[in-house]
Amino acid sequence: AQSVTQPDIHITVSEGASLELRCNYSYGATPYLFWYVQSPGQGLQLLLKYFSGDTLVQGIKGFEAEFKRSQSSFNLRKPSVHWSDAAEYFCAVGTYSGGGADGLTFGKGTHLIIQP
Amino acid sequence: EAGVTQSPTHLIKTRGQQATLRCSPISGHTSVYWYQQALGLGLQFLLWYDEGEERNRGNFPPRFSGRQFPNYSSELNVNALELEDSALYLCASSDRDRVRNEQFFGPGTRLTVL
Numbered sequence: 001a002q003s004v005t006q007p008d009i010h011i012t013v014s015e016g017a018s019l020e021l022r023c024n025y026s027y028g029a030t031p032y033l034f035w036y037v038q039s040p041g042q043g044l045q046l047l048l049k050y051f052s053g054d055t056l057v058q059g060i061k062g063f064e065a066e067f068k069r070s071q072s073s074f075n076l077r078k079p080s081v082h083w084s085d086a087a088e089y090f091c092a093v094g095t096y097s098g099g100g101a102d103g104l105t106f107g108k109g110t111h112l113i114i115q116p
Numbered sequence: 117e118a119g120v121t122q123s124p125t126h127l128i129k130t131r132g133q134q135a136t137l138r139c140s141p142i143s144g145h146t147s148v149y150w151y152q153q154a155l156g157l158g159l160q161f162l163l164w165y166d167e168g169e170e171r172n173r174g175n176f177p178p179r180f181s182g183r184q185f186p187n188y189s190s191e192l193n194v195n196a197l198e199l200e201d202s203a204l205y206l207c208a209s210s211d212r213d214r215v216r217n218e219q220f221f222g223p224g225t226r227l228t229v230l
Binding site: 103 | 120149151158159160161162164172174206208218219220221222223224
């Protein structure tokens with residue numbers, strides 16, 4: 001069965017510092033990978049996705065992620081965080097059954113705190 | 117273009133009652149997914165509807181059910197509510213390119229069971 005692990009429950013970063021959020025997945029086939037962000041009381045917003053091709057993908061809000069098949073990882077990075085980046089971040093893998101895409105399998109999330 | 121909409125925003129019920137949550141997908145999207153986000157349990161896949169049919173469900177009891185209407189909107193019904201059903205219920209939609217599984221989420225319905 002597929003699974004996603006986000007090892008860090010909480011991360012605290014100073015404003016202006018760089019950020020890396022870790023994500024490891026387990027899935028038998030070629031994964032479709034996603035990072036979502038959730039602000040308090042809000043739904044999920046897609047930051048970026050990996051389907052195939054270039055393993056470094058660019059997303060919105062200055063985020064990027066690198067797919068490393070050998071490490072089963074899809075870590076999210078940002079060179080300089082802003083206070084507005086404080087939120088919950090979820091990594092997810094797309095799974096498939098029958099004739100098409102199935103529900104996403106999410107990690108438990110990483111809560112990002114930004115220090116002034 | 118309007119995003120995924122959900123109603124109501126908040127819903128308060130008591131144990132044993134039934135709850136009905138509604139979702140309208142993005143125009144042109146045919147698939148609707150439901151997720152439960154309960155405290156401490158993370159985001160869990162509940163149900164997937166496509167073209168009016170239930171295509172798959174997560175590890176939830178049968179009292180969680182739903183349907184998809186001809187206009188692709190969807191309802192999630194939770195019968196015999198239990199306290200642990202208190203959660204944020206998120207709906208997502210995707211288009212016919214379902215292989216890539218890119219889903220767009222609504223703001224959610226906060227269900228509180230007293």
